[in-house]
Amino acid sequence: MPSPICLRSLSQLSLDRAANVSITSRTLLAPQTACFSTSAARYAAPPSKRKGMVAPPKRGERTLNVKKGRKAPSADTGKRPAPGDRKAMRKRIVLTNDNALEVSSLKDLDKATALSEKNEGQVRGLPEQVVDALRAVEAFKTTQGWSLFRRPATLMRKETIQLAKLLKEVEDPVDGQQKKTLRRVLSGDRMSGKSTLLLQGLAMAFLRDWVVINLPEAQDITNAHTDYAPLPSSQTQQYTQDTYTATLLSQILKANLKFLEATPVTTNPPLPLPLPAKPTLKHLAELGIANPEASWPVFVALWQELTQPGHPPIMLAIDGLSHIMRNSEYLSADVKPIHAHDLTLIRHFVDHLSGAKPLPNGGIVLAATSQSNAPTSPALDYCVQVAEAMQSHPDNIPHWNPYKNVDQRAMDVLKDLLVPGSGGAKGLDVIRVGGLSKQEARSIMEYYAESGMLRAKVDDGFVSEKWSLAGMGNIGELERVSVRLRI
């Protein structure tokens, strides 16, 4: 309880500018009101409205316009969409077009023939359960042309067969010793089909009953749109992203439901929450989904389970690699940018990409680069360039530009790309996604024509015209000039 003197002095305290000027001028100031008094304001006359001030008309409202010569059509007066509509529209993925014709000659991929080399140059449909799984891991992108055709189908191009061979190599190693971990970076021009090749890899892995973990978009992890928290008991400070990890767990669960349901938990993981009796991996994942604050320990425990001997190989994939080869948008407590490799999920992926941690049951680590949504990452660019040069013209390897800033952590992760040698020996290599050959272009254009999306006679002249227009068979451009009616 303050003393009355104290209160009185407080009420007489003047905070306004008048307190600082001299006494004489203070006495000249007309209304002398105490600072905390509200009476003057309350009894003051209401401020008179200035004449001629009319609120501007609402959007879309018609007003009388008496000016001459104002007949031009008014600007866009459409109503705004309801909240949430825009994002739903933007993220919507349509995989079917009822107007497109059914292609009678289209065969599905199946488990036995998924990795066969006979598929090369053919268009193959994706079976329904694979489509569901791919949708669950968000492998389909909005910019791809799935919405034009009756059902999803892909062209098994040369690079796809190359990837299929890798899957085969992992499944039955030649020399019969331990399982292989193969690491590949997909590179290529814009719209050359890198994300689609990643999708084909995931589809083949689903067909061969692998465990698939896909980070659909690296940008979403590093752009600071989800919550983050420091990970206790980490030597260099690391950060977990609980909500994102919980979402990822639910995607993993949805995509690999059959395996996770059937497999019991064998280790005794240290978890903050109790598991039910006789737990399966599904229960473990559900625990992380229901309690996002425990999602990171659950993810670690799940990974521990998946790498137990006797389990299927793992396909670990990411799209948009250059987003994780730089600082993230997150800030640390002392307002310094957090490097992307200090986020636990990214760290987990990068450890496997660099080969620091192998996959005990074998598997493939795939990372697709992007050309249209890629922040500058000189280390990644240089490593990819060197690896491509070693494949195509080994006598002319580019040199590091010393005037560029090197991100040493990114360089350390990708240093295997700089090792001379061919793909199998190195572990980490690039798959250069180039243009289609004319045979491949012809087969996909015949598929377009059979679907009714391309109204032309597909003959040699037509194919080579479009192939040339598409920049020597860049598949995105080929789709654009032949199906999308983009002039």
Place this chain on the structure above:
Amino acid sequence: MPPRLNLLTSTRSIPYRPKVQAQWLARPTTRAAPWQSRAYSDSKDPPSADRSKRIESQPLPHISEEAAKIAEITGTQGPDVNKGTPVEEVVKGDKEAEKKLPKVMQDALKSKANSPPKGSRSYSTTTTPIGGNGGGNGGGLDMGLVGFNPPFTTPETPGLKFGMPTLPLPKDGHVKHRYDPVVDQVTNLLMRHGKKSIAQRDMALILQHLRTSPIPTINPSRPLLPGAPPPSHLPLNPILYLTLAIDSVAPLMRIRSQKGAAGGGVALQIPVPLGQRQRRRAAVQWILSAASKRRNRGSGKGSFAQRVAEELVSVVEGRSSVWDRRNGVHKLGVSARANVVLPRKR
């Protein structure tokens, strides 16, 4: 054998324009068979003929028989009496005779298909395109059909480095006319601030939306152009879809207000016919302004394109307000048609 009666002069009073059918129309392929029936069931004389013995009291024989008899007398070849008389042909064009026909024949004449159905206008509110862009399917709407016949190849001519071009030259052979004219025009009308590439992207999105939207249901009171393909064909041919929507609501004329011509400070409204490109331009402007008033659903680049595409679909389905606008212009044009000043004939 010459014709039975020289009737052609009277039946050809209706002007007949032997114009080549430029457009495919859904018409029955069977033509009306020539009149084969006889007015009576028997080949013998009519029963009234032998009632009287006197020649002058006997009824006149049938018109064909009379002609045959006269021909027999004069020694020329008359009509074949075994074939009966086409009464309709005889009285065609003769109003007095038509009034006196039996009721069955009068009804048949009235219900002829060439008379317009009841309640329809005496003037047309649509036009058919003349000549134009059709390559291989004879003008009119471009159905987008693919010709699978090998093009006509000219024989080898010695001395040419690359050989003669195959004929006919492809439609898109000229660099300035390589795209569909409608698509080109709509793209240019979509363009704002001279940004053509954005307009082209919007055009591609519009066509893609038309291609993926469900099959339209045609409103019978708002019919599309005659000769339009069935609606199930439209989504697979989005350029035809676009063309059909635009051409179906395109106005035939605009109303020009001539100041001071009517007197008393009132502008005289004169309907002025529009050319095909002008008609399309008017229709596209209407469609674009209606689309900009629609509710915006998405965000980002494709939202206007999507609204335009939805408006096009609603035009084809007859729901759009653009139809009322077109009908209003036509109504005004009809009521002001007296103001049209035609060049005086000499």
